[in-house]
Amino acid sequence: MQFHHHGYVSGDPRVAPAAGVGLDRPAELPDEVDVLIVGSGPAGMLLAAQLSQFPDVATRIIERRDGRLVLGQADGIQPRSVETFQAFGFAERIVAEAYNIAYMNFWGPDPEHPGDIVRTARTEDYAFKISEFPHLIVNQARVLDYFAEAAAHGPGRIAPDYGVEFLGLAVHETGEYPVEVRIRHTAGPRAGEERSVRARYVAGCDGARSGVREAIGRTHVGGVSLHAWGVMDVLVNTDFPDWRTKCAINAEAGNILLIPREGGYLCRVYVDLGAVAEDDAHHVRHTPIDQVIRRANEILHPYALDVRQVAWHSVYEVGHRVTDRFDDVDPGDGRAPRVFLTGDACHTHSAKAGQGMNVSMQDGFNLGWKLGHVLTGLAPASLLETYSAERQPVAQQLIDFDREWSSLMARKPEEISDPAELATFYLGTAEFPSGFMTQYGASAIVGDDAHQALAEGFPLGKRFKSAEVTRVCDGNVIHLGHHARADGRWRIYAFADAPAAGEASALADWADWIASPASPLARCTPEGADVDAVFDVKVVYQQRFDEVDLGRVPAAFRPTSGPLGLTDWEKVYAAGPDGWRAADAFAERGLSRDGVVVVVRPDQYVAAVLPLTATEELTDFFAGCLLPQREAAPAQPPASTTSRPVARVIPT
């Protein structure tokens, strides 16, 4: 965590100084906004937290409910989501309070007494092998609390406008704020009042029955199966020994998916209620809780549940639906999109793979920086076309995966030939439910793979998988990727060739170039902004950290910035040798010993892999997705050498 950069900070460093529209944020929802987010679920709240990092963008988030969510339905948190929380600054806190999935156990009928269940397999959770982040269970309401805090503590100081209902919208062809949104105040002094708000962009994060989706004429394709499940969050006493372990239970009497919840006592139980008659007309949704509990006891036989409190319960039929496009533009419209759909508004499915909240958050993460870039003039509006193009296929994959998983979960024992099949499927597909299978195709923001061989471990279009390196300035082993926060900046990692710092090398040439007026850094960073305002450039040497002479490291990796012109010491890292304090990141990620440049998007996806010598290709890449901010620029603000302020003393 870096702070004190603009002078001494006494309080919580997680609270950024207010800036831009955050300095004097109107308490009332104004008539004109840059971005109007409809709905404060996981996608909407992440989007708000992200846009709070762009304080020159006026963002508001409206929510029909009159306050904070009290009971959330989603609870599964993929490692990729924890990685995302890390970027937003609250991973360590949510990990401390969540249930950490260590094992998933499988139960089936006892061959000798088929009416009883026995444990058939224990499998260590996939998260242990796939990521440095855990696989968690925690109430959606708490996830929203943390994003709300991040939104409120960002320089944009964003807080939800509760008690405001979306009624409809129209996209006009002209005007600075072309989206006209009808809303109704449902709480507070203006309750009952209807009015219009004009926005440059609207994000529909308003759930499965999305009004925004309906307003832009998109339809949810798919349907509901004829199979019902009861779900309950319960506090119980039981003799079932795996009550605190995630379990798939496949009994003669039906199926249970058991998910222990945070806090050591609560569990979520999905109880198979079986097939639903074709003419049921959703009558099954009124199944009383006592009946769900009774069914759960039948399935768990010979074990029994003594339910002490039901915190929440529901009955649902599994549905699988996905929207064809996630924005308001059709091919040939000849304009960039103005309205976007995220989360349940464009993909709904069963809850049992624990995917929904996670994929929704990645929708928000994908969209947030793009809106920020376009609205601050860093990128052209066409950048926004990549949102639907990237996220719609992910949603389709999710639906396909979930359909398979939920039908596997709902089988009868006699339909199962191999008792280990479910466990095998669970482990074999681990990368998908962990959230790491997403790979965006080539586009203006994902380069071609001509040089992928230089960095096999950083596949283009997949999220940048962090590796441990040693920070040269202080010898701390840190995760390179964890230094990258959700601040809307691009990351450029220069992995050095073999020569040491200060010697002639491809890296040294690259460093001279990146600091020159010809580089995309100079070209795409706004006049007057800090040299690292848009691009965070870091170097990783192959040597041991104590063999890197900081005094000889190129100036590009020791930039000065901020009002005090202070040197940033945290741009220089060392990778080697393997096993000495950490793994060798070059070996671990298959990086060329001749060096390689890896470009990572603000949402953590790998955008380009290039040789150190490919400066022209790097220039072309950014020319394809960012707008020039100036024709020529000084290589480095010369703050540290030319201006030498007298020491200022802050009175104590």
Place this chain on the structure above:
Amino acid sequence: MQFHHHGYVSGDPRVAPAAGVGLDRPAELPDEVDVLIVGSGPAGMLLAAQLSQFPDVATRIIERRDGRLVLGQADGIQPRSVETFQAFGFAERIVAEAYNIAYMNFWGPDPEHPGDIVRTARTEDYAFKISEFPHLIVNQARVLDYFAEAAAHGPGRIAPDYGVEFLGLAVHETGEYPVEVRIRHTAGPRAGEERSVRARYVAGCDGARSGVREAIGRTHVGGVSLHAWGVMDVLVNTDFPDWRTKCAINAEAGNILLIPREGGYLCRVYVDLGAVAEDDAHHVRHTPIDQVIRRANEILHPYALDVRQVAWHSVYEVGHRVTDRFDDVDPGDGRAPRVFLTGDACHTHSAKAGQGMNVSMQDGFNLGWKLGHVLTGLAPASLLETYSAERQPVAQQLIDFDREWSSLMARKPEEISDPAELATFYLGTAEFPSGFMTQYGASAIVGDDAHQALAEGFPLGKRFKSAEVTRVCDGNVIHLGHHARADGRWRIYAFADAPAAGEASALADWADWIASPASPLARCTPEGADVDAVFDVKVVYQQRFDEVDLGRVPAAFRPTSGPLGLTDWEKVYAAGPDGWRAADAFAERGLSRDGVVVVVRPDQYVAAVLPLTATEELTDFFAGCLLPQREAAPAQPPASTTSRPVARVIPT
């Protein structure tokens, strides 16, 4: 983290439900309180956070300053303090924002150009070897913020009374509230008003010029040396390559101790100002900051500092003082103490070993639970005599250590025969500055060492060094000691003998006994309280976690409690085998394979080590420090078998 235990919790689980005096805490300082804490520094704030866990004790903390501390002077955080923060629930947050000391480097004169300095040694910080917790640097003001949050979120809902100055006190011989304290309001509507507050106990946490110390007639023994240091927190640019590494610099021009601070930019610099004339009369304290910076530049030659901002600075002469007793009782007084001294009020020394704040916090941790126990009737007032008896020798050791360290730091190069001596001293004494050398002698709360051989790794009187174990209910590897929070409870760890759960064993016999009306658990737990309200009893088996059949684990380790009579699943652990997911705690801590009972105090110090068969000794131990609450008691509340409430549904 355990919650939902009394029903579903929607919000931040770190905020405990208010209870006792926390339910309706008066905004104004009342005329009568149980505990009056004078001063809101590290000792006082920890004490407040601890007593917030005893909501039946009316505790107030007064502070002359009119609000939160803005700039603190202390910044060194021992691993033992981070361990303490863990118990108070904020370690992961403070670690995320602090500077983590990985290395300490040493610099001395270049043999060829003695006016220049060169690096003479790099030493990996001791914290890596000595604890699972890091060695941090973070502003005292932030430490106080976190303790303030813990105090406010505890059931007692304690917040400092700012703007209240201590004037004096008198201890009367009679009355329920025998300590009469004179105070003056220095801020707010009552500013200027003087009044009396009566307290049962007073803790003087009011710093080096303690008014409480003076009021009880204790004197600070020791003096000030004739050697001055300048200290400054500065934001600089520099070519000194180790600016972000802790360094001891021993130059011809003098000495510097360099401590990088949190946030990546700020550093604390202690600059040797040399000997002070005998007739100086503290004139040196007025040394201007420019002169301190000039001296720093002379020492760092050939490197240079370009100071951009001075956040704080001071000049001091090293002093070493310790108070002879830390309470208001002299031998033969025939009464228990009523007034206590903590922190700088009873021990002052140089800042450079980074000890002061740490030792002060341990003073508070030692005293807090004792006051809580006595004031809730769990323990006799004589327990309070152990505070001074235990903490005064620790302070004396601290003064001795610091005197040696600070004189080593202040030597001239020609006084140093072995350049590695300082590094050797630093590493060789690591256990002390880490905070783990403290060992309390035998007393009513530290048993005799007759059976120490059964648990060599848990020395009596030293703090319980946590070990990793696997939680049986869910397969998570966790640190056994981290489950113990600063909640004022005693921990009893039953390390099992070899037989498996359910088989005849010494452990099974012990479990029957501890759950019987004859046990100290039954005898010392108040009527109507939860079975684990005073004692948290856990078991650690020698088997793999997946070989422990939870259904056969004795009921003593699966207690039910709370209004819903819910089973606690987090009392049963497994240690083996070594290297499978974790180390074998039996091997790692030298525990007898015949089993052993380890009793740990609420402040985490090992109180007793006994064989599983020594039930009489365990009874005697607790009879010596706790008061009987009842003559006979049921072994276990029979909640889960006899009362079976109908499922209650919380409306959503």
